[in-house]
Amino acid sequence: MKTLTKEIWMNAPRRRAIISIHREVQQLVRESGVQEGIVLVNAMHITASVFINDNESGLHHDYELWLERLAPEKPHSQYQHNGYEDNADAHMKRQVMGREVVVAITEGQLHLGPWEHIFYYEFDGMRKKRLLVKIIGE
Amino acid sequence: MKTLTKEIWMNAPRRRAIISIHREVQQLVRESGVQEGIVLVNAMHITASVFINDNESGLHHDYELWLERLAPEKPHSQYQHNGYEDNADAHMKRQVMGREVVVAITEGQLHLGPWEHIFYYEFDGMRKKRLLVKIIGE
């Protein structure tokens, strides 16, 4: 079995941001030399997501409004968690969008559909945070 | 390591539909000859889900109403993404229901609880779309 393990540091300049990590993951799959296997990509922090969807800015705008409607940031006082922090909404938004994706590797490539694109979604940014890429296969 | 890779084509006759893919996945696990491992089952399109839940038509009806309440299809004009398309709601519903499932294979069988059933959820149908089954193990 071959494996590759790589932590990637992120530092979003705003509280919330959708950032493509597609090329980095593609590149790591190539570096791994794995022909058949899987790649796990996950946020290492609990106020961020890794997800797969469309690389289209209108949709990303729509996600922002939609998640804010499902789990509003303010007023901060509506959440018990915010006795210590102000990011309870971020812990909720991340559950909707998910922690991780698992993608197949076939013939040495990410095995994705035509519009699948891998993103990191930051819900509580302006600080250094990590995501993890773990590849296993042979 | 043994692997099996299989794309399955779907063509739902309606915009939205819940379709069992349980038997196909079971059959592919058998074909793979894998005794111990995992199977990844994922939508290859970004307006569809693969999920595990109850094979009960009342619940499937309830999911329809619930997802429509969380992410309404209409009016189409409420979403920026719909400048080009009319399926922004489908990109949201799919995030709630998830892109993929990962299921253990133990002693050559899908290792599932008594009511776990694998489904494909189409949110923007009436066209050909694919899902992927990837099995790894030995």
Next chain:
Amino acid sequence: MKTLTKEIWMNAPRRRAIISIHREVQQLVRESGVQEGIVLVNAMHITASVFINDNESGLHHDYELWLERLAPEKPHSQYQHNGYEDNADAHMKRQVMGREVVVAITEGQLHLGPWEHIFYYEFDGMRKKRLLVKIIGE
């Protein structure tokens, strides 16, 4: 390839409860002897979740209120599924929080960020239910 398969029985004393399973999973990773690989942890029942988030009681309280707002339990009669049962809301809450997590194993340890903690979320308790830990790697 090394594998470890373990079903863990749960019996929550209330309808809903968030229960840490972090130490059990850590212990099983150690027992497996796997140095590089992945661990899949999933609910075996369709009215429960396995998820990763903060080990903070205020947030857990917030999740309770938030999920009840997204998918209210009552009135039971609002759901077709409840012709036979009273747990349709539990099938919805579980989709928001997810069925499973996949976590990397690196150098024989769970490869997690500083605040990541693995939980079982029961949405229809007061009965015996199982979750599954499946480890593969070498």
